[in-house]
Amino acid sequence: MASPYPDGDREKVASKLPSALQQALKVRAAELSLDIQDAVEAAINDWRHGTSGGAEVDTAGARSFSTWLPPGLYEQFKETCTDRGVSYTQGLAQSIRGWLDANPSPQHGARGTDPERKIVGNQKGGVGKTAISAGIGEAYAEAGKRVLIVDFDPQGHLSEQLGVPQIEPDHDSLVSHMCGDGSGDLRDLVVEIKDPRFEKRLHVLPACFDGFLLDAKIAVVAMQKRGFQKEAALELALRPLEADYDVIIVDCPPSLGIAMDAALYYGRRRRGEAAGGSGVVIPVLAEDSSATAYGMLAQQIEDLCEDLSLDIDYLGLVVNLYDSRRGYVATSSLDNWKSLGDPKVLAVIGDLKEQREAVRKRMPLLSYAPQSDQAEAMRQVARGATR
Structure with a gap:
């Protein structure tokens, strides 16, 4: 569901996302000095324009998650989910997982490796x-x-x-x-x-x-x-x-x-x-x-x-x-x-x-x-x- 943003240039989107991905998104956005809403917007756009959604993400226990997106983007996102035969929750999880993979932590970059x-x-x-x-x-x-x-x-x-x-x-x-x-x-x-x-x-x-x-x-x-x-x-x-x-x-x-x-x-x-x-x-x-x-x-x-x-x-x-x-x-x-x-x-x-x-x-x-x-x-x- 969506509701108007106070100044009209965005709309609030209420969905669900696994708590682990919520936390990872919050940390990564902070590390990259981004607003979470901008990170989610980029994630959804990248996912929609990709040739496929990527690997399925375990969404069991997904919890309420809300953000602000440009008007119409969430409707376009839902259409893509329907075309790919995935739930909105799965589509959002794949979007965020893909964005996290494409935008690694600067700490990992400085260290040059996973732990x-x-x-x-x-x-x-x-x-x-x-x-x-x-x-x-x-x-x-x-x-x-x-x-x-x-x-x-x-x-x-x-x-x-x-x-x-x-x-x-x-x-x-x-x-x-x-x-x-x-x-x-x-x-x-x-x-x-x-x-x-x-x-x-x-x-x-x-x-x-x-x-x-x-x-x-x-x-x-x-x-x-x-x-x-x-x-x-x-x-x-x-x-x-x-x-x-x-x-x-x-x-x-x-x-x-x-x-x-x-x-x-x-x-x-x-x-x-x-x-x-x-x-x-x-x-x-x-x-x-x-x-x-x-x-x-x-x-x-x-x-x-x-x-x-x-x-x-x-x-x-x-x-x-x-x-x-x-x-x-x-x-x-x-x-x-x-x-x-x-x-x-x-x-x-x-x-x-x-x-x-x-x-x-x-x-x-x-x-x-x-x-x-x-x-x-x-x-x-x-x-x-x-x-």
Whole structure:
């Protein structure tokens, strides 16, 4: 619907737009010193005059959105929607998505790349995924990078270890945003780790108990919504936050399901992105069961790359909790990991007390014991897992 603008040269348009796109539009227009109404006008004109509307956008949970457009433009826009067989909400979402893609953030332009995305995962539990995720995040923040660590494991160990409360069930969360049910800005859920060592650069997106049902929820959404790509759910949720960070680290659950597929997809090499910046860091142990779990994850990565024509880089292995006193099994397993060559072993981290003490104190390792061997190993992993 439309109503006259006070001075007559525009008319008010009331429609709907997903909250993530509303927020991204608001931020991008501010970055480019544009009025939102001028950005929307340009977006609609570009979309109407394009040969096609572009990829379908997930509009589930779209919320009220209004702006001012030149008289007649909204009617022309609706005619184009009808001709292309899409709803007005879908047409507007495609318009805004196209404009955002065509007008990148100056912050991204200055940095020359999307944030590096480190996916820390292994099907086997107890290998230290959480410790590695937190440790390399701390190392990057210590080195001056803006870091977001995503606690993607519903067990919430990373959140707990850093003293960040988990999100209760049925509240706005990463899971609700992945399912298109987000009720607010995902930024509002991000928690800063208040430690002078990191100078406000280290943030955590907490785990949520609803994550235990994520695979089932995503499967239901995929059946209900035409064009919904379940593997892209994590990326759709996190995209609006990317301009705020140089590195995004995802601490994954010990799973081979849809959640892991979504994390791996998020860590793929994007178009124009150099190899070795984003990808998968795999913590392992020096034992046979860890090798079996690694093989299962490698097969999942291979299948996903083949099915969706992706490139997912192995950033490296981290042999964690290593103790040569455990004898031949430990030493021979370490030799086997090193002999792989690709992926390379980024670091061998001993089974030492500092990490356990830091967890007990709910402190970042690099603050609790910055000079420890474990802290230095985390810095080594961070250096090795980047281009």
